[in-house]
Amino acid sequence: MSSDRFPHDTFLRILAEGMTTTKSTETASRSTATVEKGTHVFEIVGYSLEKGFSAGHLVRSGTFTVGGFDWALSFYPDGGDEASGSSPWIILELVSNGAEARAQCGVGLLKQPSGLLGCGWRMRHPRTFNSSDSSRFAPFRLKSEAELKASGFLVGDCLKMKCTLMVVKGSQLSEIKEDSEIEVPPSDITKHFGTLLEDKVGADVTFSVGGETVTAHKIVLAARSPVFKAELYGPMSETRTSCVTIQDMQPAVFRAMLHFVYTDSLPRMDDLKGGDCSEMIRHLLVASCRYALDRLKMICQNILAKNLDAETVVTTLALADQHDCERLKKVCIEFITSPNEMDAVLATQGYASLKRTCPSVLVEVLEKTSRLRRS
Incomplete structure (x- = not known):
């Protein structure tokens, strides 16, 4: 056998073991x-x-x-x-x-x-x-x-x-250029966290809300809410029992808030009628302030602002004033002082209650009305 020729298997072994590959290129072309x-x-x-x-x-x-x-x-x-x-x-x-x-x-x-x-x-x-x-x-x-x-x-x-x-x-003859864009599916992390809440796998904290028991994961709650973080991991956490009692909140509202904590979205409310749905959003607004869930607070304000009517606007205004929702408060005052709505709002029981419970808000409404009359 001449010295410049190798058996096939020897040649393959040399390629696999005896040579160092410094760069690999792949090209393609197309004949049409x-x-x-x-x-x-x-x-x-x-x-x-x-x-x-x-x-x-x-x-x-x-x-x-x-x-x-x-x-x-x-x-x-x-x-x-x-x-x-x-x-x-x-x-x-x-x-x-x-x-x-x-x-x-x-x-x-x-x-x-x-x-x-x-x-x-x-x-x-x-x-x-x-x-x-x-x-x-x-x-x-x-x-x-x-x-x-x-x-x-x-x-x-x-x-x-x-x-x-x-x-x-x-x-x-044309060169084939590989598309460097690889389609990436949308994030589904919230779906997985929602499943985690539903399946309760690894749940390590129990809440008692209105006589009902709700389980969750401390680490998720702490990551989403500084209030939960302080309650569950703060200095006083060791003195707490394994079951945390939630006062002044309905079970349905607490569950809806947990759904947002895990999925960053509101749960479906198909079973709630118009008035009940608005009431749920108001309760969620209160819960968002209680647990410092700023995005939930903004979502609730946006929903309430888009669904004002003569019967509910005063209640929403009082809620906005109580929880420092300045943008929602401004929208409510604009609604009340509009010529088409003012008479209907003044005739409601809610307006009469507002005069007793929130006189400072009533002053703002009157000032807004006065400015409109002068303009």
Whole structure:
């Protein structure tokens, strides 16, 4: 064995073990064949006058160009030669001098008078046409004259045919660039935390709320609320019992607040009617202030601001004033002082209560009204 040749397995071992790869590159390219398509309709009027000649008599179409090459159709009413019989033939021919083309073609007969394609014949694959030899021809044998008449192709002594030609123009080489953008699905962490709350796996704290028991995870609550963090991990946490009692909060409100803590979204409230839903949002606003859940507080304010009416606006205004919701408070005052709503609001029981319980807010309403009157 010569010294410059290795057995196959030795060569592979050298590649795998004896060489250090410093850089690896991968490239790709694509070769795309381009095709030019063209059609030509050939109409023979006075079909019977072309019949009765010897085999080989032809009627020739005009020359048409597809793919940069000249082509023509030849129709043989009595057959192409004695051996082929008397059935008509259509032959496509490459007529460009000294040319070679790769093409796929088909011919069909057109029904009259609709002009729809009734039957056809086609080459299954592209092939090479060379104008210097017999490969320049592509023959197609038609039906007999009786069949042509019966099928509606030969009407009024006229026959129409259509040639469809696809010429392969060559290949275009292009570099394939891999898309560096990898689609990343949206975050589903809140879904997993919601499942954690529902399944109660690893829950390590129990709350007693309105006589009902609710379990949760201390680490999640502490991460989301500084109040929970102080209660569950602060200096006084060791003196607490394993069950934490929540005063002045309904169980449904506490559960809804926990749902937000775990999923950063409000739970579905499809089972609550309009008034009950608004009441739930008000209670959640109070709970958000109690546990310093600032985003929940803003969400509740936004919902209440978009659902004001004459009956509830005063209650919402008092709540906004009590919990320092300045933006919500401003929206409520704007609503009350609007000309279309003021009379209805002043007639409510809530407004009468507001005068007794929140006189400072009433002053703001009156000041706003006075400014509007002067403007």
